[in-house]
Amino acid sequence: MKLFKNADVYAPxxxxxxxxxxxxxxxxxxxxCIVPCGDPCDVEIFDLxxxxxxxxxxxxxxxxxxxxxxxGPASRxxxxxxxxxxxxxxxxxxxxxxxDGISRSLENLLAKVRALKExxxxxxxxxxxxxxxxxxxxxxxxxxxxxxxxVIGVKTALSDHRSxxxxxxxxxxxxxxxxxxxxxxPCCGIVTMHMGSGKAGLEPVFYALENSDVPAKNLLPxxxxxxxxxxxxESIRFAKMGGVIDLTTGTGMISSRELAEQxxxxxxxxxxxxxxTVSSDGYGSxxxxxxxxxxxxxxxxxxxxxxxxxRAMAEENVMDLAQALTLVxxxxxxxxDKNGVKGCIAAGADADLLICDENFDIHCVVAMGRIxxxxxxxxxxxRFEK
Amino acid sequence: xLLIKSADLYAPxxxxxxxxxxCGGKIxxxxxxLTFETNAVETEVVDAGGDPVVPGYVDQHVHVIxxxxxxxxxxxxxxxxxxxxxxxxxxxxxxxxxxDGxTRRPEDLLAKVRALETxxxxAYMLTGSYELPPVSLTGxxxxxMILIDKVIGIGEVAVSDHRSxxxxxxxLKRLVTQARxxxxxxxxxxxVQFHMGVGTAGLTMLFRILEETEIPARHLIPTxxxxxxxxxxxxxxxxxxxxxxxxxxxxxxxxxxxxxxxPSRAIRLCLEREVxxxxxxxxxxxxxxxxxxxxxxxxxxxxxxxxSLHEEVRDAVRKEGVSLSDAVSVCSANPARANxxxxxxxxxxxxxxxxxxxxxxxxSIRSVMARGRFFVREGKLLARGTFE
Numbered sequence: 001m002k003l004f005k006n007a008d009v010y011a012p013x014x015x016x017x018x019x020x021x022x023x024x025x026x027x028x029x030x031x032x033c034i035v036p037c038g039d040p041c042d043v044e045i046f047d048l049x050x051x052x053x054x055x056x057x058x059x060x061x062x063x064x065x066x067x068x069x070x071x072g073p074a075s076r077x078x079x080x081x082x083x084x085x086x087x088x089x090x091x092x093x094x095x096x097x098x099x100d101g102i103s104r105s106l107e108n109l110l111a112k113v114r115a116l117k118e119x120x121x122x123x124x125x126x127x128x129x130x131x132x133x134x135x136x137x138x139x140x141x142x143x144x145x146x147x148x149x150x151v152i153g154v155k156t157a158l159s160d161h162r163s164x165x166x167x168x169x170x171x172x173x174x175x176x177x178x179x180x181x182x183x184x185x186p187c188c189g190i191v192t193m194h195m196g197s198g199k200a201g202l203e204p205v206f207y208a209l210e211n212s213d214v215p216a217k218n219l220l221p222x223x224x225x226x227x228x229x230x231x232x233x234e235s236i237r238f239a240k241m242g243g244v245i246d247l248t249t250g251t252g253m254i255s256s257r258e259l260a261e262q263x264x265x266x267x268x269x270x271x272x273x274x275x276x277t278v279s280s281d282g283y284g285s286x287x288x289x290x291x292x293x294x295x296x297x298x299x300x301x302x303x304x305x306x307x308x309x310x311r312a313m314a315e316e317n318v319m320d321l322a323q324a325l326t327l328v329x330x331x332x333x334x335x336x337d338k339n340g341v342k343g344c345i346a347a348g349a350d351a352d353l354l355i356c357d358e359n360f361d362i363h364c365v366v367a368m369g370r371i372x373x374x375x376x377x378x379x380x381x382x383r384f385e386k
Numbered sequence: 387x388l389l390i391k392s393a394d395l396y397a398p399x400x401x402x403x404x405x406x407x408x409c410g411g412k413i414x415x416x417x418x419x420l421t422f423e424t425n426a427v428e429t430e431v432v433d434a435g436g437d438p439v440v441p442g443y444v445d446q447h448v449h450v451i452x453x454x455x456x457x458x459x460x461x462x463x464x465x466x467x468x469x470x471x472x473x474x475x476x477x478x479x480x481x482x483x484x485x486d487g488x489t490r491r492p493e494d495l496l497a498k499v500r501a502l503e504t505x506x507x508x509a510y511m512l513t514g515s516y517e518l519p520p521v522s523l524t525g526x527x528x529x530x531m532i533l534i535d536k537v538i539g540i541g542e543v544a545v546s547d548h549r550s551x552x553x554x555x556x557x558l559k560r561l562v563t564q565a566r567x568x569x570x571x572x573x574x575x576x577x578v579q580f581h582m583g584v585g586t587a588g589l590t591m592l593f594r595i596l597e598e599t600e601i602p603a604r605h606l607i608p609t610x611x612x613x614x615x616x617x618x619x620x621x622x623x624x625x626x627x628x629x630x631x632x633x634x635x636x637x638x639x640x641x642x643x644x645x646x647x648x649p650s651r652a653i654r655l656c657l658e659r660e661v662x663x664x665x666x667x668x669x670x671x672x673x674x675x676x677x678x679x680x681x682x683x684x685x686x687x688x689x690x691x692x693x694s695l696h697e698e699v700r701d702a703v704r705k706e707g708v709s710l711s712d713a714v715s716v717c718s719a720n721p722a723r724a725n726x727x728x729x730x731x732x733x734x735x736x737x738x739x740x741x742x743x744x745x746x747x748x749x750s751i752r753s754v755m756a757r758g759r760f761f762v763r764e765g766k767l768l769a770r771g772t773f774e
């Protein structure tokens with residue numbers, strides 16, 4: 001058992017000064033004052049002296065086995081490490097493939113997801129990659145979602161020169177399969193759609209909503225903020241129709257301040273805040289293409305943009321911390337059907353905690369009730385990390 | 387939080403009177419005179435009154451979606467319900483397919499295993515069935531073991547049985563290799579359970595695998611070994627050679643198996659004949675099909691029960707003079723080890739799952755706890771499956 005005393009709790013709503021008791025991997029209780037006096041079962045007590053305690057971040061879009069490859073093998077980005085994810089404050093990741101579904105396999109992704117789980121954080125994955133029909137582990141998207149515990153949805157690419165140009169009918173079929181499998185599994189059964197800068201924009205998504213009974217909640221367009229105002233405006237329209245849109249951080253293409261301004265714009269244009277999420281696209285390459293469609297540069301980043309965005313939201317006075325946190329905690333938890341379990345500080349929820357000091361630096365990370373980072377020192381380590 | 391006071395603890399080694407503290411579905415502490423007072427969480431205290439507490443049983447061979455079918459569709463046995471499992475003292479099951487790998491599929495089995503987990507106990511499965519080439523989830527047994535978290539081994543593959551595929555030695559060698567390598571890559575035990583029939587070849591093929599390959603013997607678990615005296619004798623040698631021997635508690639004269647070695651007696655004989663104690667396991671073959679002849683010679687079909695497991699443990703203790711620790715080990719610590727689940731399962735020590743059986747002084751089950759929750763308390767069933 002672990003007792004965190006005198007925490008300034010953001011649940012993500014601001015609860016003020018509380019004590020938080022962790023029992024095993026879960027939060028057992030939150031109260032003004034919890035007094036332990038245990039003999040057999042050691043209760044470790046941590047006095048946070050008013051430091052902020054918030055839910056661990058959920059990153060819906062991480063290429064945990066690495067991505068890229070758009071300029072050949074040498075441009076393949078490296079795989080994720082536990083240490084880097086923890087440094088970014090991330091305690092739950094959804095791993096997925098990208099452009100490369102040939103030299104990056106789903107088998108490899110599943111094994112990496114299992115390894116990260118064993119190392120101590122929570123990890124899910126998407127089947128499929130950019131291509132359509134999608135790559136799978138078992139021969140079908142539905143079988144992957146139903147049979148493999150970690151698989152909670154499928155990834156595809158829309159309106160991008162690297163996509164297979166799926167049409168509205170294809171989106172309907174894919175989303176129907178994901179939804180049906182999600183009901184049987186049970187899990188969220190979503191389609192994560194990499195949005196490119198193609199002419200069609202979100203058109204196939206609107207087509208699916210208008211011509212089928214697929215609920216908007218099963219469709220998650222991502223990178224909607226990286227392709228210009230037209231796509232962002234379309235996405236805001238989608239959010240108003242009940243969908244969730246996922247914005248992408250990343251050092252190469254956009255700064256935290258720009259992203260904070262984009263979120264302000266979305267909310268001002270009437271997108272409900274609870275329909276917005278932010279993910280990192282971590283370990284994916286962020287290639288830059290010239291007008292001829294030639295790749296002229298590559299960068300990659302881990303998940304650090306999530307915490308950077310939280311800082312920028314405060315500095316730019318976009319919204320208060322409690323509201324900003326929902327973008328990377330409560331809202332993504334809702335997307336993956338983990339309300340009340342992930343992305344919140346509440347009795348019964350998984351004990352995934354971030355503790356930030358007065359400078360808003362990540363001071364400590366707790367993952368599934370285990371101290372992962374303490375005073376910026378790594379306690380929980382991957383097997384091959386020093 | 388739950389504090390159990392004054393348990394005569396078999397962990398399954400006999401520790402004497404101990405208190406057990408349970409926190410979040412796991413054993414947090416085992417000791418003498420434990421006390422725990424805090425305003426943080428409610429702590430319930432349960433007095434075991436000095437009666438025995440043993441680990442919940444790990445039943446490594448249960449037809450959780452039903453089995454049988456050997457006399458046509460009407461003879462297909464029903465699936466097992468949660469209440470049937472927990473009242474038998476079983477808190478971990480390993481689901482298997484049997485003769486029928488055609489109308490029973492591993493997909494059904496996986497779904498049932500996941501359902502039992504949701505209902506509160508622990509469940510795993512084996513991939514494959516009696517036949518070779520095997521049925522699988524992903525087209526390949528090794529892939530099944532690596533990709534599907536719940537698949538911990540292969541089985542039950544039939545040998546020396548008229549319902550088997552008459553597998554060749556080479557086929558069986560390859561099969562065991564798949565289990566071993568699949569297990570390594572998945573971080574699982576990777577054992578193969580062999581359904582042993584009455585065929586005269588007995589364990590010959592299994593011995594030859596040990597002799598002709600470098601595969602460790604622990605990957606081979608022949609089951610139903612108490613079916614005949616001759617098979618039982620062979621299996622003693624097999625266990626001495628480092629393999630496992632799995633006694634089936636449902637194989638008893640009262641259930642139509644004339645000429646079998648009664649399970650409780652088999653446990654005593656194994657120990658007397660100096661088989662390494664940790665190599666002896668017992669499973670129920672629950673929800674399979676048994677054909678029983680009545681006095682007039684008519685055949686009736688029965689569904690086997692998981693309850694035979696504890697009945698045979700009790701008989702081993704009360705009639706055969708086996709210690710409670712040894713008797714309980716064959717269906718807790720030993721199968722947990724064989725399947726790579728020990729000491730989370732089949733043990734009562736800090737960090738183990740809180741799967742406990744509370745016995746009375748006559749060695750009957752009073753209460754059953756799985757993952758820290760009472761499913762049976764003082765003989766009363768507290769939780770049922772979704773559709774019970």
